[in-house]
Amino acid sequence: MTVESQPGQASAESAAPTGIEMGQTGHGHHGDGTLKLAVGAVGVVFGDIGTSPLYAFRETFAGHHSIEADQLHIYGVLSLVFWSMMLVVTFKYVMTIMKADNKGEGGSLALLALISRSSGGARWTWPIVLLGVFATALFYGDSMITPAMSVLSATEGLQYVSRGFEPYIVPIALAILIGLFAIQSRGTAKVGMLFGPIMLGYFLMLAVLGVMHIVDHPTIVMHTLNPINAMRFFYYDGFTAFIALGAVVLAVTGAEALYADMGHFGRAPIGLSWLCFVLPALMLNYMGQGAMVLAGQVAPTAQLIQDPFFLMMPDAWRVPVVLLALLATIIASQAVISGAFSLTQQAIQLGFVPRLRVEHTSASAQGQIYIPVVNWGLMVMVILLVLFFGSSSNLAAAYGIAVTGAMFIDTCLMSVVLFSLWRWPAWKALPVLAVFFIVDVAYFGANLIKVPDGGWVPLAIGLTIFTMLTTWSRGRKLMQQEMAESAMPIPVFVKSAANSATRVPGTAVFMTSTSDGVPHALLHNLKHNKVLHERIILLTIKIADVPFVPETKLCQLEDLGQGFHRLILHYGFMQPVDVPDALKRTTACGGEFKMIETSFFLSRQTLIAAKKPGMPIWREKLFAWMLRNSESAMEYFRLPTNRVVELGSQVAI
Numbered sequence: 324m325t326v327e328s329q330p331g332q333a334s335a336e337s338a339a340p341t342g343i344e345m346g347q348t349g350h351g352h353h354g355d356g357t358l359k360l361a362v363g364a365v366g367v368v369f370g371d372i373g374t375s376p377l378y379a380f381r382e383t384f385a386g387h388h389s390i391e392a393d394q395l396h397i398y399g400v401l402s403l404v405f406w407s408m409m410l411v412v413t414f415k416y417v418m419t420i421m422k423a424d425n426k427g428e429g430g431s432l433a434l435l436a437l438i439s440r441s442s443g444g445a446r447w448t449w450p451i452v453l454l455g456v457f458a459t460a461l462f463y464g465d466s467m468i469t470p471a472m473s474v475l476s477a478t479e480g481l482q483y484v485s486r487g488f489e490p491y492i493v494p495i496a497l498a499i500l501i502g503l504f505a506i507q508s509r510g511t512a513k514v515g516m517l518f519g520p521i522m523l524g525y526f527l528m529l530a531v532l533g534v535m536h537i538v539d540h541p542t543i544v545m546h547t548l549n550p551i552n553a554m555r556f557f558y559y560d561g562f563t564a565f566i567a568l569g570a571v572v573l574a575v576t577g578a579e580a581l582y583a584d585m586g587h588f589g590r591a592p593i594g595l596s597w598l599c600f601v602l603p604a605l606m607l608n609y610m611g612q613g614a615m616v617l618a619g620q621v622a623p624t625a626q627l628i629q630d631p632f633f634l635m636m637p638d639a640w641r642v643p644v645v646l647l648a649l650l651a652t653i654i655a656s657q658a659v660i661s662g663a664f665s666l667t668q669q670a671i672q673l674g675f676v677p678r679l680r681v682e683h684t685s686a687s688a689q690g691q692i693y694i695p696v697v698n699w700g701l702m703v704m705v706i707l708l709v710l711f712f713g714s715s716s717n718l719a720a721a722y723g724i725a726v727t728g729a730m731f732i733d734t735c736l737m738s739v740v741l742f743s744l745w746r747w748p749a750w751k752a753l754p755v756l757a758v759f760f761i762v763d764v765a766y767f768g769a770n771l772i773k774v775p776d777g778g779w780v781p782l783a784i785g786l787t788i789f790t791m792l793t794t795w796s797r798g799r800k801l802m803q804q805e806m807a808e809s810a811m812p813i814p815v816f817v818k819s820a821a822n823s824a825t826r827v828p829g830t831a832v833f834m835t836s837t838s839d840g841v842p843h844a845l846l847h848n849l850k851h852n853k854v855l856h857e858r859i860i861l862l863t864i865k866i867a868d869v870p871f872v873p874e875t876k877l878c879q880l881e882d883l884g885q886g887f888h889r890l891i892l893h894y895g896f897m898q899p900v901d902v903p904d905a906l907k908r909t910t911a912c913g914g915e916f917k918m919i920e921t922s923f924f925l926s927r928q929t930l931i932a933a934k935k936p937g938m939p940i941w942r943e944k945l946f947a948w949m950l951r952n953s954e955s956a957m958e959y960f961r962l963p964t965n966r967v968v969e970l971g972s973q974v975a976i
Contacts, residue, residue: 360592365526366518368584368593369601370655371469371577372412373522376529376608377476377632377648379404379573382719384628388566388772392628397613399556400567401547404574404609408602410762411730412578417597419755420733421582421590423740425669429585430662431458431729432669434736437744451739453793456675458732459666460788462579464725464781466663467704469576470656472722474499476715477652480645483633496709503653504702507660508682508693518654525651526604528644532635533604533611540614547610568769569723574609576726577655579733583662611635656705663701664694674799675792677953704784712777720777724770725785731763791945794938798946801937802928805974806843813861816841817885824855826886830913830921831856832906834956835863844924847970855886856922858913863891864900864960878909888912902960923967925956928974 383400384392425433435455439448478496481488488495537543546552557564581593612631636644670676682693712718734756741752770778835842842861849855861883872893881889890912892905902923906916930947938946957967 357589357592357595360588361596362519362523364584364588364593364596365600366520366522366654367657367661368581368588369577369596369658370518370522370651371473371580371658372575373526373529373577373601373605374473374477374648374652374655375574375576376605376612377480377652378472378715378719379570380609380612380631381628382573382716383567383570388569390560390563390567392616394617395559396556396563396567397617398543398546398552399564400571401543401609401613402550402553403556403564403568403571405547405606406550406553407571407575407762407766408605410758411575412581412597413602415730415734415759415762416578416581417590417594420737421585421593423737423744424585424590427586427589429581430583430666430669431455431462431733431736432666432673432675433582434733434740436669436673438736438739451736454732454735456792456796457785457789458729458736459670459675460785460792461725461729461732461781462583462659462666463663463701463788464784465576465579465729466659466701467708467784468718468722468725468781469659470500470503470701470705471496471708471712472715472718473652473655474503474649475709475718477645477649479715480633480648483630484642484645493709493713497706499649499653500656500705500709501702503656504660504698504705507698508695518657521647521650522654523600525647525654526601528647529608530604532644533607533609536611536615536618536635537607539618543610543614543617547606547613565765565769566772568766569773570719572723572727572766572770573719574605576723577658579726579729580658580662582733583665584658586665608632660698660701663697664692667694667697668692670792675796677795677949678959680954680959708780717777720773721780724767724773724778725781727763727767727770728785731760731767734759734763790942791949794942794945795949797938798930798943798950802930802974806928811841811846813839813841813883813887813889816845817883817887820849820855822885824849825853826857827854828920829856830858830860830916831924832860832862832902832921833924834926834960835861842924842926843928844926844968844970847926848924848968851970857886859887860906860912861887861889862902863889864902865891865893877905878911880909880912882912886913900960902962904961918963918966921966923957923962925967925969927969927971929971930974 380400384390384396390396420434421429423429423434423437425436432455435452438451438455474496475492478492478499481492481495556567581597585593612635615635616628616631632648633641633645667676667679668681671678671681679694679696682695708718708721712721737759738752738756741747741756772778774782831845831848833842833845845859845861876893879891879893883889890909892900892902894900903918906921907918909916928950930943930950936943956962957964
């Protein structure tokens with residue numbers, strides 16, 4: 324973990340400790356077996372894409388833009404589903420984009436960090452930065468719609484068990500969703516151990532149900548794998564095929580979650596699970612649905628296409644299969660929820676989100692985290708979406724546009740990585756990117772048709788979050804610039820202030836986010852109180868990319884003279900930051916620390932509108948609100964409440 328400096332607050336410096344050997348790369352997944360992580364990935368990462376058979380095939384034929392369920396269209400749709408999974412999930416994400424990780428983390432912001440690092444802050448990167456931020460905002464929209472869509476679609480299956488469930492579908496879905504968000508604090512690893520076996524059974528059930536109907540129409544396998552059927556669909560019915568893409572893409576929603584969740588399990592376990600287990604199970608089920616409709620033995624085609632998944636099971640299996648599907652859709656929400664946690668942590672590190680409380684839930688994997696504010700915020704929005712749309716069919720109109728938008732942006736970012744970071748030659752990169760762009764543009768264009776029917780919802784959510792992320796980033800830079808202009812070099816301050824100010828007994832600890840310049844709290848204390856303590860500690864916290872830092876590497880000291888000391892405390896990402904405890908064990912900077920004689924000084928800035936504001940007034944007010952509601956430095960560093968002094972100042976940006 325890296326704790327990013329935040330304006331107006333004491334915080335940790337965003338750098339790895341000097342002289343500390345990193346004991347591992349990425350998130351330390353090699354401490355766990357690949358097979359064990361692969362099972363956990365089935366339970367967490369593939370929940371979203373794994374539940375798509377419940378509604379994707381149905382929405383293609385019986386959705387808002389329905390098409391005739393004849394042989395031409397069924398073969399064409401199944402071929403589109405298969406090759407979409409191969410191109411989008413397998414080739415694009417698993418085999419290409421997931422190679423671009425940021426210390427084991429994935430997601431749009433991981434690509435953005437790699438690009439920024441390789442470009443050296445070049446001016447041409449700012450449009451790329453905005454694209455990455457917008458992809459992040461769209462992912463948050465998807466994180467809200469996916470749980471609502473998945474759980475609603477499975478809860479609606481209860482009506483096939485008993486018609487008496489129909490009036491209670493929405494209340495049951497809400498209760499399930501609230502329970503899901505309530506268990507997030509237990510951590511991804513524990514959730515994965517619980518969900519993994521359930522999802523293994525669910526995917527086996529998908530495969531068995533599919534095979535039961537494929538035997539009645541075995542040639543459907545050949546037609547599904549043959550890309551000519553997809554081409555024939557476009558040749559004979561071009562515009563209808565284009566519209567169908569807006570529903571076919573529901574079969575690959577969750578692909579971007581594979582990349583965002585990479586920090587939780589690692590690239591190899593996710594790839595192993597997908598290629599050897601998840602992909603075959605999904606395709607068998609899709610082909611089984613198509614075979615059942617073509618055979619028409621269970622019911623008339625018009626009835627079958629209204630809900631093929633729940634009608635493909637024998638009556639004796641109906642209750643257990645519906646319950647298993649319900650459990651699977653509960654788990655489906657986990658992929659985007661945990662992905663939202665990972666993306667938020669990266670946004671904090673990159674300076675797009677205020678400091679939030681991040682709880683690490685595993686000592687062996689840095690990426691397994693829980694962020695309470697994100698968790699409860701997502702829960703509120705999911706509840707509102709369920710109440711607003713009321714059914715999975717209505718939600719399907721809003722589903723997909725955020726996913727396809729994020730996928731398109733990922734390809735844009737990936738093109739920069741291929742050329743500027745990996746240095747691929749044009750003859751190698753251009754054909755790969757051409758395929759990815761053609762697929763992404765086609766899917767995104769098809770989903771734009773959904774905007775009037777509900778697609779505006781994820782776009783509105785994305786634009787709102789994008790505004791908040793960019794406002795924080797811009798306001799933070801303006802505040803840092805304003806504060807840097809008034810900063811005084813430490814050697815100058817020590818020489819001028821040490822002998823002129825009255826020295827009083829005791830120790831003063833001034834929290835500072837950087838090792839350059841005099842902390843603003845120290846300047847204000849001297850300005851208003853006219854005194855300096857006998858011992859003054861300029862304290863900076865650095866969080867390393869390893870779980871634990873050895874005791875011998877905890878402290879880094881520098882004597883600045885005249886009773887001034889620079890102290891840097893190093894922590895691993897799994898170690899709680901406890902400043903008083905660390906000070907008690909430090910004796911090399913003027914003797915033992917006694918909390919009763921030690922005062923902690925923190926800076927807190929209040930924003931005021933400048934005559935020539937750096938941002939519009941409404942954005943300045945939004946930034947000020949975000950600043951006020953960020954995580955308390957006193958609580959984060961475990962400072963004693965009766966020994967903390969906050970000194971405020973006004974800053975115009």
